[in-house]
Amino acid sequence: MGGDVMRVTWGMMVDNLLAGMSGAASRIQRYQTQLATGRRVNQPSDDPIGVIRILALRSGIERAQTYLDNVAQAREWMTVSETALQRAGSVMAQAKECAQRGASGVLTADGRRAIALEVSGLIDELLAVANTSYLGRYVFAGTDNDAAPFALTGEPPTAWTFSGNAGELRWDIEPQTDMVVNTPGEAVFGGVEGPFAALIRLRDDLLAGNVTALAAEDLSLIDSAQTVVLNALGSLGANSRRLDQAGARLEHLHQAFVESLSGYEDVDMAEAIINLELAESAYGAAQGVAARLVRPTLVDLLR
């Protein structure tokens, strides 16, 4: 009997075999879970550091979607505002044409009255434009936007009132970055030199036959009101470009987050299948050994 050879008993072999089999079985279970869920990380202990990234990336994806929604809403809001301002611009263009026609010396008083009627129509149209709403909210009313902000007083109208405010609608379009999406209505349509003032003055001068005023002051008043509208359109355009850029960045970010999440979270199918097969073959080998271990001992041989 070699002194340095460890005595091996049947019990030891059985114990080791059982430990090996249960180890292989638990590995099989782990890879099967990975394959069944398609995820590499199914609980925090699978990858304690990775789980932080996965959770943060999920938030990032969710939030990028939120900002994309905000950008889409802002774009609709701004498109509505833009259309309205373009209509206001065309109203002012028509008003300018009316002023030029009215300033002509050959026109009779009746002719001017007819033009004044036309201008009254333009005033009504301008009112409709200034009270443009989007999904129940008035786009030129500032933050007090649940009621029509502009109203005309007098019949025929001689003045206008503004019941909104100059509040800004600031929406987050990117993380920690907001943008003013609304156009201040009073600054664009109101004011002593604004479109309403210009149109009312034009109509009054047409009715009064005030040809000199029509040719000079009214025209310049209409021009400056037109400028205010065009400036508002310009700043909307600039904001809408900013919105496009933010949207593109968010799309890119969203895509990048989705890709890295998949990298952290998704199981590498080929690797998991190979691991599963390795674990299964280890299990099979252990079973094979078990079958052979229940072999005859010396007890069976000594008869």
Added chain:
Amino acid sequence: MRSTFFGLETARRALAANQRAMDVAGHNIANANAPGYTRQQPVLSATAPYTLPSFVRPAGAGQVGTGVAVMEIRRLQTDLLATQSRQVASELGTWASRDEALSQLGAIVNEPGESGLHSLFDAFWGAWHALSTNSADPALRSGCLGGALALCDGLRRLAQQVESMQAAADQALEAEVAAVNSLACRISELNDQIRSVTQLGDSPNDLLDQRDLLLAELASAADIRVREHADASVTVTIGGFELVQQFGLNELATRADPSTGFREVIWAGHDLTASLSEGRLAGIVEMRDGIYGSFLGDLDQLASGLVAAVNGLHQAGFDANGLPGGEFFDSGSLGARDIRLSSAVIADLSAIAASSTGDPGDGGNAVAIARLEDEALASLGGLSLAGFYRSVVSSLGSRAREAERAMATQELLARQISNQQAAVGGVSLDEEMIRLMEHQHAYNAAARLLTVMDEMLMTLIDSLGAGT
């Protein structure tokens, strides 16, 4: 001059000794699979020789052997391995409790899953973002309320589940103490039996095996120290307190700690909860206080951070009616287990203060609240709410992984030691069969010797005696 019948006694001794040796082999074979059994070995030795007196040399012509006897039946156990095995069992007991607690916690936290708390936070902030774009919209207001209710439910559910696991651990402590006492009681009884056998000069091998088995079981429950006395009885101490004494025992008990309401382990009036270092008892205490308790603490910290931060901004804003905002979360809640919305917000959606100016269309305050998502809070050690939760989940994961690995290592170590013990003390059937054969042949030979003696005496008595 030798005795005529001298050889008969030698043969008798050989028969008896070999039969005894075969009995021992039989006992070993019978107990081959009995847990805790240690193989026994007969120690055969020549009996005291007989000096033949003679005429010329009264003493010294040469000694004649008188045969064989079983001097002792030895138990092949090494105390060092038994001590090591108990230490490993204690550590394994601790890690098993830790592993159990952490994997249960991992299962109920359910991250990274779609239904985990983290996604409820995401949805909560998302609802505020949505509200900021149209604060007058009742649908968005109720979306915000729904997100907040789901978040409160999620926090409460998680906290309550962990609390019930904590209560279960506290009950398990009671059961574990009862198990320790029962083991201690049986060890003490065995002490008495072993002492009485030892005092007679015998080695109570099988009783020692039983006691070692009980000591190993006890070691997995607590980090015990075993000291053996000259009379083969043992003293077992836990954290320096004598559980089993040389004569008698002193059982453990539990009582409710008035400050926490949880059980503490006491020995003769002393609180030894803090002295428990390894083993299932210590593991259960750690599970209850260190794992479940600290996780609940983290959840409470998270919940109160959320309540304070959101309420602070909410109260600075204005509701849908232009009135200053009240509380959003009920600040009367104690932590995660009872976090809830303020009754004003639940009763009336318009109480949500989304506006920072009082204008119904303004969503500035909703933006401000939504931005809390990424804001570092001093009460959370400079982490954001979600960041704090992520770090809690991650550290839970690291600890669970450590426990899994330590468990595997300890199990391997335990198996190695048990293999080493088996290498010394385990029964090998092959070996026993060979021993059996060996002694069978020796027995046969001794019987043959007796026959020869018999024939010799027959020759002597019959042939010589008949001649008269």
